[in-house]
Amino acid sequence: MPTNLDTRPVVLTGDRTTGPLHLGHYAGSLKSRLALQESHCQYLLLADLQALTDNADDPSRIRRNVLEVAFDYLAVGVDPGVTTIAVQSQLPALAELTMLYMNFVTVSRLERNPTIKAEIQLRGFERDVPAGFLCYPVAQAADITAFKATVVPVGEDQVPLIEQTNEIVRRINRQAGRPVLVEAEARLSRVARLPGVDGKGKMSKSQGNAIPLSATPDMIREAVGRMYTDPNHLRASDPGTVEGNVVFTYLDAFAEDEAEVAAMKAAYRRGGLGDMVTKRRLEEILVAFLDPIRKRRAEIAADPGYVLSVLDEGTRRARAVTQATLHEVRAGLGLTLADLTLASAHGPRALTA
Incomplete structure (x- = not known):
């Protein structure tokens, strides 16, 4: 104090x-x-x-x-x-x-x-x-x-x-x-x-492209599924662009294992890593991060x-x-x-x- x-x-x-x-x-x-x-x-x-x-x-x-x-x-x-x-x-x-x-x-x-x-x-x-x-x-x-x-x-x-x-x-x-x-x-x-999950400007409640801290696993899954990636990355075998790819921006922000993210970026750039795989991994990370926050929030709001x-x-x-x-x-x-x-x-x- x-x-x-x-x-x-x-x-x-x-x-x-x-x-x-x-x-x-x-x-x-x-x-x-x-x-x-x-x-x-x-x-x-x-x-x-x-x-x-x-x-x-x-x-x-x-x-x-x-x-x-x-x-x-x-x-x-x-x-x-x-x-x-x-x-x-x-x-x-x-x-x-x-x-x-x-x-x-x-x-x-x-x-x-x-x-x-x-x-x-x-x-x-x-x-x-x-x-x-x-x-x-x-x-x-x-x-x-x-x-x-x-x-x-x-x-x-x-x-x-x-x-x-x-x-x-x-x-x-x-x-x-x-x-x-x-x-x-x-x-x-x-x-x-x-x-925002749509890649259009910053995350904002008013723009409908935000993931609240109280998001449930279903809300997270839906939001990650809408995330903007590389529009030219049509197949997993295609080389992809990491820069401007919202999924990788979120991985940089919330993944604790920086080496894992670096390996995923390298695989995505050379071809061989699909968007669904990266999105599933991000979904797992966000659920693990937000689940305890959501539960603590419910306890606090009750008092x-x-x-x-x-x-x-x-x-x-x-x-x-x-x-x-x-x-x-x-x-x-x-x-x-x-x-x-x-x-x-x-x-x-x-x-x-």
Whole structure:
């Protein structure tokens, strides 16, 4: 459990609460979070506010999935004894920091962010993009800086958001004339971006190409059967291409025996290994990996009271940390009550100078 005397590097990450998590979340950042939680002071955000940026027409969906994502965190092995899990909407400092930071970012810079550009195109917003969605990088900057995180486990597509966070940090520090905030480093996993089973972009619930962490063996079998391979590999004896082959991407991400995967790649490239064989092997690996997670999740979901107590305690601790950072930012920008009192002592016009 983090304390005021904790000198470990700080990690901040989280997930939008739009639905249960999937294998893309695990490969992209959950695996890194598990590896870091003992050596780092780690905070996990259930990002319900950010989930509203493109789900404001159905807030009940966000509310329902706060617990669903929490179930997934605990099922994969996040330990609330060493990792603080908090609900974003219950941390008022994050909303105020977001508002402050918006004054240090231009609309054109937000529109140039590659991550946001890609997501706007994916959702077909065109010029009807919600303002909250466009300002997503600012809100994420508020999350990261509020905890003074120096490490953020992310997928490759999220790196531009970390870069924009650091731009905001530098502008705030320059305005304050001192280092109020710290810059963060994006920590990529070995497989930084897991494609959807159809090979079309990243794995996504909304695109229907995801395998949830709670998937049953039948769900896994169906998903693996749909996986994109090499369209020119018509017979097992044909030489095949591994690059861009979704089955091998998943084997790289989840097979523990790297030598086995290397041998399979070599056999596939020279000819002699069929797609059905590779898919069956991947299916076995994914069932073995997800089965204990699915069972633990069912046990955890049967006791929502315990999970709510974890979130209540984690949110309480996170609120203290984020409020302290907000106070520092206010002071750096001259927005504390003491600053206003000092300004008033120099005459009534000082407040608008």
